[in-house]
Amino acid sequence: MYNSGATAVNRGGRHPIAERDAPLMSLEDKDLVARAQHDDPSAFEILVRRYQEKAYAIAYNMCSGDREEAQELTQEAFLRAFRSLNNFRGKSSFYTWFYRILVNTCLDSRRRRKRWERIFTFWRRDRGASDSKEMDEDYPDPGVKSNPMTALRGKQLAQEISEALETLPEKQRVVFQLKVLHGMKIREIAQIVGSAEGTVKSHLFRATHFLRDALQDWVQP
């Protein structure tokens, strides 16, 4: 929508952006948020550009590797965030505030799905096996560059990890994913999940302990 007209290339050289938006690319989040609070469409777009990649990755992992659902949830999270942008007081950074909305959006969707699954248990029982197969096939292939044995091993490990993660309690799973798969700091995770740092550490350690036991075969170097 805002990409019409001449384009320029941003500092990273990755995304062609509208020429009129180019000066805004160097702005910090708080300045962009201030502009967005005054309904500046360019500010909205730059914020989306800045965080869509990471947001999509988080949503993708949280909804067990469903690309379409991840995209929908990312979009919903952006809309929720922008519609309540006037409530953002700047006490935390924009991205932790936004990721909090994203994580809550994903958890809401996951809970909704689980509710429906409980309702249609019989129907799901028949589909269960094929679903998990679809999910594994949808995950990016971890061993594309390596030999077939490594690829097979990688797929098997991915499946076991997915199953182990699914059995973790919600908070432990979210904390573990944000830490290990997305490399966030415990302080940031605490802000995102709305818990104390000590609680986050506790969740992380419990999850690590559980996965270490569940994935015994993959622990030995």
Add this chain to the structure above:
Amino acid sequence: MKNCRHWQETLWLEVYGELGPEEQLKWENHLSTCEACLQERKRLIHLLENIKESMPEPSISRESARALRTAVSEKLGEKHHRGWWHPFLAGYIKPLHVAAVCGMLVVAFGWFGIRGIQHARTVKIASDAGVEEKMIVNNIDILENLDLLEEMETLEKLDQVMGRKNATI
């Protein structure tokens, strides 16, 4: 590691890159003397590397990214421009919904409407009764002494009759 339970939290923090500089120094000193902790550290790092490798961070395609930005922009734009009629024309409210709401209104009016009218009537009667009660309260002295008043009236009449008779005599 079995003998170093109190180092476990430090080990995990170090593996996750969350250890402070002072603790890091102490931990390194301990590692240089403890083979069990060293092995446990290797195992944990190996496991986490395996997990990261088997679940690589997915990247959104350029087309999907553009579609996402467009969708967000359009939906935000819609919010600013749409009026009160938007739900009707945008198709959120379908004829079926309108028919369902109308049906519910008819049922609700049919059930509560008559009772509502009856209720209004009883209210009116009650309010009239209230006025009468107020009048009774105001004139209670008169009503209580009604017999006395009637007697006084009879006496007055008798007095008048007697007065006329005396005048004629």
